Amino acid sequence: xxxxxxxxVDELRRQYRTPRRAPFEAxxxxxxxxxxxxxxxxxxxxxxxKTSILEVLxxxxxxxxxxxQVLGRDPARDRRFVRPRTGVVLQEGxxxxxxxxxxxxxxxxxxxxxxxxxxxALALVDLAHRSDTLVKQLSGGEKRRLDLGLAVLGRPEILxxxxxxxxxxxxxxxxxxxxxxxxxxxxxxxxxxxxxLAEAEQLADRVAILHRGQVxxxxxxxxxxxxxxxxxSFTLAAGxxxxxxxxxxxxxxxxxxxxxxxxxxxxxxxxxxLTAVLGWAAARQLDLTELDARQASLEEAxxxxxxxxxxxxEEVPA
Numbered sequence: 001x002x003x004x005x006x007x008x009v010d011e012l013r014r015q016y017r018t019p020r021r022a023p024f025e026a027x028x029x030x031x032x033x034x035x036x037x038x039x040x041x042x043x044x045x046x047x048x049x050k051t052s053i054l055e056v057l058x059x060x061x062x063x064x065x066x067x068x069q070v071l072g073r074d075p076a077r078d079r080r081f082v083r084p085r086t087g088v089v090l091q092e093g094x095x096x097x098x099x100x101x102x103x104x105x106x107x108x109x110x111x112x113x114x115x116x117x118x119x120x121a122l123a124l125v126d127l128a129h130r131s132d133t134l135v136k137q138l139s140g141g142e143k144r145r146l147d148l149g150l151a152v153l154g155r156p157e158i159l160x161x162x163x164x165x166x167x168x169x170x171x172x173x174x175x176x177x178x179x180x181x182x183x184x185x186x187x188x189x190x191x192x193x194x195x196x197l198a199e200a201e202q203l204a205d206r207v208a209i210l211h212r213g214q215v216x217x218x219x220x221x222x223x224x225x226x227x228x229x230x231x232x233s234f235t236l237a238a239g240x241x242x243x244x245x246x247x248x249x250x251x252x253x254x255x256x257x258x259x260x261x262x263x264x265x266x267x268x269x270x271x272x273x274l275t276a277v278l279g280w281a282a283a284r285q286l287d288l289t290e291l292d293a294r295q296a297s298l299e300e301a302x303x304x305x306x307x308x309x310x311x312x313x314e315e316v317p318a
Contacts (some may be wrong), residue, residue: 006158007034024296026052028213029066039180039190041200044210045306050193051162053210057087058160071157084113087156087226091163093147097136101127101146104135105153106202112154125149125179141172148179148297152188159183161192165199165237177203177269196298207298209305221298228296228304230270232277234288236261245280247273260289270295 013028027049030101034040044050055061056068059082061073068075075082095104102118109115122128125145130138137148144164151159162178173196180203184190194200200207201221208218217224229251236242238260244252250273251266267273274293281288 002034005033006036006071007032007040007191008067008069009033009053009057010067012053012056012068013027013064014049014061015064025064026213026313027063030210030213030215032208032215032218034189034191035205036127036189037184037187038205039184039192039203041192041194041204041207043194043197043200043207043302048210049213052213053116054160054162054191054193059083059177060088062267084154085157087154089144089147089151089161089164091166093143095135095143095146098134100132100134101138102131104146108150109153109280114155115153116155118153121149121153122150126175139172141168141175144168144172144176145179148176152183156188157171158189158191161190161194163194164192165194165196171197184237197302201298209302211305211308217301225296225298225301229266229268230273230293230295232265232267232270232274232291232293234263234277234291235259235290236263236286236288240286242286245276247276295313 010031012027012030012267013025016024016026018024026047030049030053032040038047042050042053052061056063057070059070059079063077064229070082071085073081080175096107099107101122105118105121109118109121115121119128119131121271122131125148127142127145127149130142132165135143135146148161148164164180165176168176177199180190180192192200204221206218207224208215209224210216217227238258240261244254244265247265247267249268253262253264253266265273265277270293277288280286
């Protein structure tokens with residue numbers, strides 16, 4: 001194992017058994033490593049196996065087979081070693097609504113052996129000015145920041161974030177992103193699960209996409225999205241009959257509308273294709289309105305996996 005790996009998962013499987021049904025395998029031979037100091041995002045549709053993996057990493061469950069190491073230890077067997085060195089933000093917090101923010105933090109700090117000062121933790125998540133406010137009076141975004149503040153009270157080496165911005169408005173989500181970046185800058189390793197693909201694209205050093213209990217794509221966000229074609233789109237004025245140039249390896253969707261022609265090109269070479277399109281338009285003095293050219297997004301790569309009938313395993317070297 002690479003000595004820089006802080007999490008190492010090898011052929012992890014989790015099987016669920018019920019009395020009247022055949023065993024269900026939620027995680028089917030998953031392997032990955034997380035390097036110290038990076039943000040690793042685990043993505044997948046509902047039921048893909050994210051929570052089943054996260055429970056094993058947090059030491060809350062044991063694998064049916066395979067091996068998992070967190071900080072070089074088994075997170076279940078060596079829980080007394082691993083747990084004080086990790087922080088966890090669950091999908092849904094259960095904070096005591098009748099306590100103030102400071103009282104809640106002091107109560108949690110009392111369960112830790114080496115907690116950072118409460119004022120420092122609240123300042124870290126931008127809640128120092130709300131320390132005397134009852135938890136029930138906090139906004140949804142403030143409650144999530146308090147969850148995060150409690151998770152970092154123990155100065156964790158690894159922070160597990162399970163859907164940390166679910167249900168938040170855009171401003172609260174961006175503020176949470178800023179807090180996570182600060183934690184990364186301080187040396188904390190972050191393991192993230194999220195349904196917000198833009199969140200993973202903005203924050204993650206590497207991502208893994210789960211589908212039906214298996215990792216089907218992994219790499220940096222740029223490497224994963226490179227598997228999908230780029231897109232060029234524009235509108236031509238009504239009455240322009242000039243055909244779009246035929247470019248090698250480029251798929252064209254040219255749709256006539258009452259207000260003009262809508263053209264979309266899918267290409268593996270964005271720069272070359274865009275240069276050709278602009279040259280074509282300039283030579284014919286055509287106006288390309290609503291012109292937009294962009295690489296594929298992580299969301300497009302994710303949807304390509306999620307909608308595939310039977311995706312083959314594809315791994316992008318990191």
